[in-house]
Amino acid sequence: MTGHAPTETEKWRTVRFDVLERIEEMPSLSRVVTEFLALARRDVYSARDFEAVLSKDQALVARLLKLANSGIYGRSRTVRTIPEAVVLIGLEHLKKVVYAVSAAGLIRHALRHYGYHPDQGFWLHGLAVAQAARVVAEASRACPLSPEEAFVAGLLHDVGKLVIDEFLDLPAGSRATLDQERDAVGLDHAELAEYILRQWNLPEAITASVRWHHDHTAGGDWALGAASLHLGEVICRHWRVGYVRPIDLGEDVPREDCAGVMELLGIPDAAWGQVIWDIRQRLVTLEDTYAGA
Ligand SMILES: [Fe+2]
Ligand SMILES: [Fe+2]
Structure with a gap:
């Protein structure tokens, strides 16, 4: 018994090796998320900036468009590109969807x-x-x-x-x-x-x-x-x-x-x-x- 509450460093000594291994194996969150967060911190940004960041992760774009076309937004026409999705769904809402889609694969x-x-x-x-x-x-x-x-x-x-x-x-x-x-x-x-x-x-x-x-x-x-x-x-x-x-x-x-x-x-x-x-x-x-x- 040490007689005191464990410090942050001491706590890590009690973590099992296989737990650490499991954490290391977790896939990474899309870089798009951190870049969006940086963008949102700026005073001015446009739908075009948003598109430039998003285009770095085409798998994410594909899932985003699939969701935009899933019927939940009640659109009669098919959304084929990100600029179209921005117009139809709105930039603020689309950003939340991007975060949700990025996290979904992981959690x-x-x-x-x-x-x-x-x-x-x-x-x-x-x-x-x-x-x-x-x-x-x-x-x-x-x-x-x-x-x-x-x-x-x-x-x-x-x-x-x-x-x-x-x-x-x-x-x-x-x-x-x-x-x-x-x-x-x-x-x-x-x-x-x-x-x-x-x-x-x-x-x-x-x-x-x-x-x-x-x-x-x-x-x-x-x-x-x-x-x-x-x-x-x-x-x-x-x-x-x-x-x-x-x-x-x-x-x-x-x-x-x-x-x-x-x-x-x-x-x-x-x-x-x-x-x-x-x-x-x-x-x-x-x-x-x-x-x-
Ligand atoms: Fe919770
Ligand atoms: Fe919690």
């Missing part, structure tokens, strides 16, 4: 130990937290994440579960706790996610916010980024998005449950109704819009 898996609905539950949870965190980042005066970064952080916040799920020795269908994760592999899913996102070269704002999403008060400079993910998660949990299907957004979300983190993020009480309304608007079509990503 759209069924997990056995987290209680998600077997039909895309884990994926829908990530998408829902992405949408919610984006709305929170837009509403917050203090959140260090741009709305785009909040969306990507939300999509990827539980990526560590993908690795840990394989190493858990629990009855199928049980919901693994952070302690059970540490017992199984030496780290919890937020700590593992940090490692994975660093490999993918995502901005520090995203990586650090994901790292602290279960313990935002310990997040230092990025505490409020982590808090926006936490708030998004608390809101989505009320509707059990990802755990039951279809999604039922009928239940009210009590403001009292979120008052502390709202204050931290500088979101006035008066804005609560609007925040919930905006998130509901984005979740109402979630299953149809992205499930085929």
Whole structure:
């Protein structure tokens, strides 16, 4: 017994070698994501800049056009090129689809130990937290994440579960706790996610916010980024998005449950109704819009 809480470095010594190997084997996130995030940080950018970045990943373009033509956008004509898709779907929405499609290949898996609905539950949870965190980042005066970064952080916040799920020795269908994760592999899913996102070269704002999403008060400079993910998660949990299907957004979300983190993020009480309304608007079509990503 050392008698003190393990430091970050000491924690890594407890990680099993086969877990590290599994992380190393994970395919990389498309570079398009990091380039888009950089683009979105600029004051001015055009649909043409967007197209130039996108054209570097033709497989992504193909999947994007397939989704644009899947009928969910109700277009009567076929979308054949990215500029057409920008016109028909809109640049802001298309960017979210690009992030979702890029992440889908990596995280759209069924997990056995987290209680998600077997039909895309884990994926829908990530998408829902992405949408919610984006709305929170837009509403917050203090959140260090741009709305785009909040969306990507939300999509990827539980990526560590993908690795840990394989190493858990629990009855199928049980919901693994952070302690059970540490017992199984030496780290919890937020700590593992940090490692994975660093490999993918995502901005520090995203990586650090994901790292602290279960313990935002310990997040230092990025505490409020982590808090926006936490708030998004608390809101989505009320509707059990990802755990039951279809999604039922009928239940009210009590403001009292979120008052502390709202204050931290500088979101006035008066804005609560609007925040919930905006998130509901984005979740109402979630299953149809992205499930085929
Ligand atoms: Fe989560
Ligand atoms: Fe989590």
